[in-house]
Amino acid sequence: xxxxxxxxxxxxxxxxxxxxxxxxxxxxxxxxxxxxxxxxxxxxxxxxxxxxxxxxxxxxxxxxxxxxxxxxxxxxxxxxxxxxxxxxxxxxxxxxxxxxxxxxxxxxxxxxxxxxxxxxxxxxxxxxxxxxxxxxxxxxxxxxxxxxxxxxxxxxxxxxxxxxxxxxxxxxxxxxxxxxxxxxxxxxxxxxxxxxxxxxxxxxxxxxxxxxxxxxxxxxxxxxxxxxxxxxxxxxxxxxxxxxxxxxxxxxxxxxxxxxxxxxxxxxxxxxxxxxxxxxxxxxxxxxxxxxxxxxxxxxxxxxxxxxxxxxxxxxxxxxxxxxxxxxxxxxxxxxxxxxxxxxxxxxxxxxxxxxxxxxxxxxxxxxxxxxxxxxxxxxxxxxxxxxxxxxxxxxxxxxxxxxxxxxxxxxxxxxxxxxxxxxxxxxxxxxx
Ligand SMILES: Cc1cc2nc3c(=O)[nH]c(=O)nc-3n(C[C@H](O)[C@H](O)[C@H](O)COP(=O)(O)OP(=O)(O)OC[C@H]3O[C@@H](n4cnc5c(N)ncnc54)[C@H](O)[C@@H]3O)c2cc1C
Numbered sequence: 001x002x003x004x005x006x007x008x009x010x011x012x013x014x015x016x017x018x019x020x021x022x023x024x025x026x027x028x029x030x031x032x033x034x035x036x037x038x039x040x041x042x043x044x045x046x047x048x049x050x051x052x053x054x055x056x057x058x059x060x061x062x063x064x065x066x067x068x069x070x071x072x073x074x075x076x077x078x079x080x081x082x083x084x085x086x087x088x089x090x091x092x093x094x095x096x097x098x099x100x101x102x103x104x105x106x107x108x109x110x111x112x113x114x115x116x117x118x119x120x121x122x123x124x125x126x127x128x129x130x131x132x133x134x135x136x137x138x139x140x141x142x143x144x145x146x147x148x149x150x151x152x153x154x155x156x157x158x159x160x161x162x163x164x165x166x167x168x169x170x171x172x173x174x175x176x177x178x179x180x181x182x183x184x185x186x187x188x189x190x191x192x193x194x195x196x197x198x199x200x201x202x203x204x205x206x207x208x209x210x211x212x213x214x215x216x217x218x219x220x221x222x223x224x225x226x227x228x229x230x231x232x233x234x235x236x237x238x239x240x241x242x243x244x245x246x247x248x249x250x251x252x253x254x255x256x257x258x259x260x261x262x263x264x265x266x267x268x269x270x271x272x273x274x275x276x277x278x279x280x281x282x283x284x285x286x287x288x289x290x291x292x293x294x295x296x297x298x299x300x301x302x303x304x305x306x307x308x309x310x311x312x313x314x315x316x317x318x319x320x321x322x323x324x325x326x327x328x329x330x331x332x333x334x335x336x337x338x339x340x341x342x343x344x345x346x347x348x349x350x351x352x353x354x355x356x357x358x359x360x361x362x363x364x365x366x367x368x369x370x371x372x373x374x375x376x377x378x379x380x381x382x383x384x385x386x387x388x389x390x391x392x393x394x395x396x397x398x399x400x401x402x403x404x405x406x407x408x409x410x411x412x413x414x415x416x417x418x419x420x421x422x423x424x425x426x427x428x429x430x431x432x433x
Contacts (some may be wrong), residue, residue, distance in 0.1 A: 003226070003247060005114065007082060007300060011079060013410065014059060014060070014061060015082055015083065015086060017059055018059070018061060018083060018086050018097075019060075019086050020086075021055070021056075021249045022087060022089060022090055022093050023089075024088055024353065025055075026050055026052065026090050026092050026093045026096050027089065027092075027093075029048070029049070029090075029092040029096075029260075030090050030091050030092050033045065033092070034091060036093055037092055037095050038095075038171040038174050038175075038223065039174045040131070040174060043334045044220055045192070049092075049095070049096060049222050049407040051234040052096045053129060054099050056096060056098070056208055057398045058430070060073050061073070061083065061097060061109075062098045062100065063084055063097075063098035063099055063127055064079060064097070064098065064282065065069050065077060065079075065080040065099065065104075065192045066108075066111070066127070070107070070111050070123065070125045070127060070130070071098075071124075072098075072127075072433070075322040075389035076318075076321075076322040077164060077259065077281050077318040077319075077322050078315065078318045078319045078322050079379050080099065080260070080263065080318070080346055081263040081266075081314060081315055081318040081400065082265030082315075083099075083425060084099070084260065084264050084267065085095065085266040085267040085270065085311070086237070086267055087099070087264060087267060088264030088265060088266060088267020088270075088271075088302070088313045089268065089270075089271045090362040091265045094264070095129065098127060098129060099260070101257055101260055102133065102171065102257065102259065102382075103126055103132060103133050104256065104257070104260055105135065105253040105254070105256050105257035106126065106133040106135055106179055106253065107123060107126050107133075107254050107258070107388075108252065108253060108377060109179070109240065109249050109252055109253045110122055110123045110126070110198075110240065110250075111123060112252055113196075113241035113245070113249055113252075114240060114403045115237065117237065118198060118237075118240065122177055122198060124142055125176075129390045131175075131176035131177070132171055132174055132175045132176060133171075133175050133176065133177055133178070133179065134169050134170060134171050134172040134175035134177070134178040134179070134201075134225075135169070135170070135178075135179050135331070136166040136172065136179060136181070136227060136235075136265075137149075137166070137169075137179075137180075137181045137250065138166065138167050138168045138169070138177045139151060139164070139165055139166055139167055140165050140166075140167040141228065143167070143168070144382055144383050144385075144386050146194070146250070147189075148192075149164075149182075149183060149190070149194065150164055150165075150183065150289055151163065151164025151165065151166060151180070151181070151182045151183065152164055152182060152183050152184075152186070153180075153182035153183065153184050153195060153349075155183075155184075155236075156233075158235060159233045159236065160184075160197060160233070160234050160235075160236065160239065160251045161231055161232065161236065162180060162197065162199070162205075162229045162231075162233075162234065162240060163229055163230065163231060163232070163235050164182065164228075164229050165226070165228055165229075166180070166225075166226075166227045166229065167212075167224075167226050167227075168212065168224040168225075168343075169224065169225045169226075169227050169228075170223055170225075171207055172201070172225035173208055173211055173223065173225060174223075174225055175197070175201050176200065176201055177198055177200050177201055178197060178198075178199045178201060178206070178227075179196055179197070179198060179199075179240065180196070180197045180229065181194055181195075181196055181246045181250065182194065182195060182197060182229075182246075184243055185243075185244060188244070189430050190247070192244045193244060194244065194246035194247060195238060195239055195241075195242075195243050195244060195246050196237045196239070196240040196241060196246045196249050196250075197234055197239050197240065197246070198234075198240050198274050199229075199232060199238065201233055203232050203233070203234060204232070204233070205229060205231050205232035205233070206227065206232055207227065207228045207229075207230055207232040208225045208226070208227055208228060209225075209226045209227065209228055210225070210226050211223065211226075212224045212225070212226060213225065214372060214376070215372055216368065216369075216372065221330075225273050226382070241359070247389055249306050249347070251327065251328060251331075252327060254381050254382070255321075255327025255330070255331070255334055256295065256327060257319040257381050258334050258337070258338045258381050258382075259314070259317060259318060259321065259334050260342050261319070261338075261341065261377060261380075261381065262317075262338065263314055265310075265341050265344065265377065266307070268345060268349075268370060268373065269303075269306075269307050269344055269348045269349070270307060270344050271282070271309070272303070272345075272348045272349045272351075272352040272367070272370060273300075273303045273304065273307055273352070275352050275356070276299065276300060276303060276351060276352040276355050277291075277300060278361070279352075279355050279356050280300065280355055287375050290355060290431070296355060298397075299351040299354070299355060301346070302347070302351070302353075303348045303351050303352075305346060306344050306347060306348060307344065310337075310340060310341070310344045311328075313333070313337055314337055315331060315375075317333040317334060317337050320333060321334075329395060331390065331393035332390070332391055332395065332413075335388075335390040335391045335394070336391045337386075338377075338381065338382070338384070339384055339387045339388050339391060340375050342374045342375065342377040342378035342384060345370060345373060345377060345423055346371060346375075348375035349367050349370035349373075349374060350367075350371065350372050351412070352367055352370075353365070353367035353368075353370075353371070353430055381426075406420070
């Protein structure tokens with residue numbers, strides 16, 4: 001009987017340490033240096049963040065999901081999940097703990113598919129937090145259907161030449177290298193005809209046309225680049241994995257990325273619930289606390305129940321990934337978690353905002369950002385609709401059609417079957433009457 005919801009005391013002690021450390025040492029960075037998370041830090045900022053990272057290493061919590069050969073602790077996804085729900089409160093915490101997106105996903109695919117030279121050049125500094133990376137896959141004319149991608153890489157002697165457009169390539173402006181998905185063989189299916197390339201950001205021809213911001217950010221400023229790859233030449237050894245392997249690599253990357261977002265979302269949603277409860281206990285109206293109003297009690301109960309359902313599902317999925325050591329085997333649950341994540345964060349953040357009244361919708365509280373974050377989660381790493389299709393297809397695999405015009409659970413059919421099963425007994429009973 002192996003079901004168990006306890007955390008080992010030694011790891012719980014580490015989580016308790018992380019909780020206090022994030023609140024006291026890291027969250028102040030969110031207030032003063034928001035937006036600089038993915039910018040190579042200047043000397044002044046390094047003086048602040050390097051000792052924090054060193055402390056995390058001393059506590060053996062640096063890049064906790066990666067194996068020791070990659071500089072991590074090899075604790076796996078479940079423990080990362082427990083840690084990430086603490087880190088999710090803060091935009092700087094994943095950087096300080098060496099597990100920030102998109103670098104975690106990018107590090108995982110280089111670790112998985114990279115040559116020793118590629119690992120040495122990109123993976124080590126990425127894990128050390130010395131450089132940042134960008135994942136350049138979505139194109140302006142289509143994101144959720146990668147078979148529409150047109151960016152082309154052609155072989156020219158010992159080099160590949162990349163041409164095409166990419167859109168919403170997050171952190172391209174501050175990244176040291178980009179992982180670019182391109183068509184290498186247009187004559188076969190997209191699933192065999194696309195490849196991934198490791199492209200240093202300063203390669204001639206990598207042109208950031210503009211940086212797109214999210215709603216609320218000033219026009220012309222933002223972290224999501226529209227890029228034109230204009231005759232970008234890279235050596236043959238810039239290919240990541242084999243030729244035609246882009247889809248397999250993308251699945252590895254996005255599987256990890258999606259569940260890591262979900263883990264952090266638990267932390268953010270919990271923060272919104274904490275704020276709801278504090279406000280409900282602090283604010284009076286019509287002679288009693290908000291906490292005494294049934295509507296507000298309903299908000300709190302709904303938020304708590306939604307959060308707990310989501311948390312247990314994420315932890316179960318992380319546990320399954322550790323068990324199977326293969327994201328593909330857990331595809332259904334990763335997709336299902338991705339489907340519910342935007343709604344959970346939206347609902348809990350909206351209730352928190354509502355309970356805070358005018359202050360809640362003001363720019364002096366973080367709820368607007370949380371709601372925008374919820375909308376982003378319904379798109380980044382693939383839209384909700386596409387993940388629902390994945391879930392449904394995977395669920396349906398475990399079922400067979402009825403071999404009859406009536407459903408298996410049709411009551412007349414079941415009664416007939418039960419009568420046939422117990423015919424002898426029923427005859428005997430009738431005979432005794
Ligand atoms: C904050 C943020 C960061 C991102 N970072 C990156 C990044 O670093 N690198 C990168 O390459 N991309 C990135 N993306 C892009 C992201 O992967 C795409 O937005 C996503 O794949 C959807 O593609 P699209 O925006 O082109 O929407 P479209 O493909 O045009 O889809 C639009 C809408 O159509 C509907 N739809 C689409 N397909 C289906 C379907 N099969 N069935 C039913 N309805 C459907 C959905 O409602 C969907 O939202 C990021 C996006 C965001 C918002």
